[in-house]
Every structure is written in structure tokens, then in C-alpha cells.
Amino acid sequence: MASNWIKVEVITPDKPEIFLISEKLNIDPDMVLGKLIRLWVWADQQIAISNADSVTDSEQMERKSNASVLSKIAIDRIAFMPGFADALIYAGWLIQEGDSLFFVNFEKHNGKSSKNRALTNERVNKSRNLKRNGNDKSNAVNVTHSNQKALPEEEEEEEEDKELKDPPIPPKGKPDAKSGYTPEFEDAWANYPKRAGGNSKQAAFKAWNARIKSGVPVQDMIDGVKRYAAYITATGKQHTEYVQQTATFFGRSCHYENDWQIPKSGGAYGRDVNQLSQPDNSIPPGFRG
Structure with a gap:
């Protein structure tokens, strides 16, 4: 009997989230993809076998396209990589709400x-x-x-x-009669770093309005854009696929709340591959030529 299959988009290896996870864990992007496929296969098997409390559809909580999983520890063990769950949260492919974890758009990897x-x-x-x-x-x-x-x-x-x-009109500012975008959003869009590939302005505006409806202050998102733009500029990632899509940035993962600290060479963000180590010319103590 043939085994079941899962779906993986052909552009998945080149998605910005793959590189974000790779940067977070300091591992090869292809290794990230392999571990993700292993995790998606496991999750699909668990959802297929039963609808138990440990692994269920999260339709009653958020959206039908999400799936609930056990814990960060379980994800790390399945992927054989400590910190893998936190990296998924960092990239926006895993959402944590209290004690619950949810895969985002899990139907893209189903069997x-x-x-x-x-x-x-x-x-x-x-x-x-x-x-x-x-x-x-x-x-x-x-x-x-x-x-x-x-x-x-x-x-x-x-x-x-x-x-x-039909997004609601934000409390501050009136939308432009032609575009329908508010001045605050236009300001955020203008300051958001440009990226290679698609970046739907309409989808970003929908996510923007969804956050406003949930009570997020407009200024918080604008400030988040400025921090992210400074981070992208400092790391030299402008006009690359590393830049998140704006809709993802304003999505439910709330990336605009991140500190987006500028990484330092050899720091917590990993080694700078472009920096060459200086040779050690000192003679060890007690060495005789």
C-alpha cells in the first residue's frame, strides 16, 4: 500500500521564513527545510489518526487553516533541534497563545x-x-x-x-478617496523596507485593519516598522527575499512588536561569515624551535 503524501510549495526553500529560521538557529536553510518536512509529516499523521485534545484542528479558536500541537519540547524533539519551536514562532509559522501552539496555514502541508x-x-x-x-x-x-x-x-x-x-475605517485619519488607504498606513508603507518578490499592499492593509480592530494602537505598528527598517538597513538585506512581506509583518504573529535589535558580529545572532579571523602569530610558552 502506497504511503500518503503532503504538499510543499515549490517556493518553500526560498521563502524568507526559511532564512529567518536558518539565521535564528545558525544552520543551513536546506537543513531547516528537511526538519520542517519531518515536522509537517508528523503533524499530518497525528491529525489524520484522531481528533484528540493533543493534536486537533483549531477552527473553534482562530481559523480553520491552523492546527494545534503539543508543546515546544515536542516540536524540538520531533525536529531533533533544540529551539526549533522558538525559531518557528520567530518566523511567524507557529503561534503561541497561552499554553497552546498553532501551526499557521497548515493546509499547505496536508496529506x-x-x-x-x-x-x-x-x-x-x-x-x-x-x-x-x-x-x-x-x-x-x-x-x-x-x-x-x-x-x-x-x-x-x-x-x-x-x-x-470591507475593512473598517480606522479611528484616526480618513482613507484616500481613490486608493482607500489611510494616511497612517501610507506612512507605514512608505517606511517599510522594500523586498524582492511579491508584497501585496492590499493584503498588508487588510492585516493592518485587522490589528486596529483588535485594539492595537496605530503608533505601535508605525514604530515597529521603523525598528524593522533600521534592522534591515543595518544588516544589508534591503531589496532581498529576507524582508518579510508586509502582510506577514502586520499579521497575527505581531512581528511589529519585536525589538529588531541590530545584530553584532559573533553575538547572539551568529558569526559574521564575511569577517575573516586574524592569524595568531604568538609563540606558545615553553616552545623550543
């Missing part, structure tokens, strides 16, 4: 069981849409009771998506 759940949700959505349109030929009778339990969560996700499509 057969996750695919079955996705097909079930699609069938339920189709059934509900047919009922809304007054179609008597709806296949709702074929949807099992366990599948129907996902309906409230689906509707909740739709409401959240609708809110993101």
Missing part, C-alpha cells in the same frame, strides 16, 4: 486526510449555496451529521473574510 476534510467542506458549502438559491435539488441530504457540524465554523470564516474585504 490525504486533510484533503478529505477539504472536500467535505467544499461539498457542504455547495449544498448551503444551493439551498440559499432555492434549488430543491440540493444534495444536503447526503451531508452527514458530522459534516454539518462544520457549518457554523464555515459561516464564521466567511464573515471574517467579508470583514477583510
Whole structure:
């Protein structure tokens, strides 16, 4: 019997998060990718086997695309790398809320069981849409009771998506009549470091408004942008893939709250590979030529 597969995007090896984890742990990016695949395979197996309290879908807490895991220690042991869980949190691929840990957008790395759940949700959505349109030929009778339990969560996700499509107007500043962006966001966008590759301004604005709605002060995000811009400039990473997408920076991981301290050679951020060590020309004590 053939084994199941998981999905990995072809651009994953070149994503900024891979390099952030590599920098945090001071290991090779390819090693990071290998450990991530091992971790995703383990998580998919656990979610596929059961819906136990230790590893479950976190749809009732945040979004359906996240998955809950045991602990940081468990993740470090699975990856055979101390500090791997903290590095995932640092890169924004793992969220910690109290005693709970959640993978972000876990459906990108799912196997057969996750695919079955996705097909079930699609069938339920189709059934509900047919009922809304007054179609008597709806296949709702074929949807099992366990599948129907996902309906409230689906509707909740739709409401959240609708809110993101129609973002609320922030309390300060009026949006531009043409672009719809507020002056505060435009200021943050102008100061945010430029990156290589895609960087959706619209997605960043949605994340920005989501944080404002959750009570985050606008000035906190603007100050975070300035700290991050100084960090990127000091490390020489402008216009590279190392720069986070702005939507990720303003996302639920709240990277704008980080200190973004400028790294020093040989410090906690690892050795500067561009710095050559000076030769030791001193003669050891007691040496006779």
C-alpha cells in the first residue's frame, strides 16, 4: 500500500521564513527545510489518526487553516533541534497563545486526510449555496451529521473574510478617496523596507485593519516598522527575499512588536561569515624551535 503524501510549495526553500529560521538557529536553510518536512509529516499523521485534545484542528479558536500541537519540547524533539519551536514562532509559522501552539496555514502541508476534510467542506458549502438559491435539488441530504457540524465554523470564516474585504475605517485619519488607504498606513508603507518578490499592499492593509480592530494602537505598528527598517538597513538585506512581506509583518504573529535589535558580529545572532579571523602569530610558552 502506497504511503500518503503532503504538499510543499515549490517556493518553500526560498521563502524568507526559511532564512529567518536558518539565521535564528545558525544552520543551513536546506537543513531547516528537511526538519520542517519531518515536522509537517508528523503533524499530518497525528491529525489524520484522531481528533484528540493533543493534536486537533483549531477552527473553534482562530481559523480553520491552523492546527494545534503539543508543546515546544515536542516540536524540538520531533525536529531533533533544540529551539526549533522558538525559531518557528520567530518566523511567524507557529503561534503561541497561552499554553497552546498553532501551526499557521497548515493546509499547505496536508496529506490525504486533510484533503478529505477539504472536500467535505467544499461539498457542504455547495449544498448551503444551493439551498440559499432555492434549488430543491440540493444534495444536503447526503451531508452527514458530522459534516454539518462544520457549518457554523464555515459561516464564521466567511464573515471574517467579508470583514477583510470591507475593512473598517480606522479611528484616526480618513482613507484616500481613490486608493482607500489611510494616511497612517501610507506612512507605514512608505517606511517599510522594500523586498524582492511579491508584497501585496492590499493584503498588508487588510492585516493592518485587522490589528486596529483588535485594539492595537496605530503608533505601535508605525514604530515597529521603523525598528524593522533600521534592522534591515543595518544588516544589508534591503531589496532581498529576507524582508518579510508586509502582510506577514502586520499579521497575527505581531512581528511589529519585536525589538529588531541590530545584530553584532559573533553575538547572539551568529558569526559574521564575511569577517575573516586574524592569524595568531604568538609563540606558545615553553616552545623550543
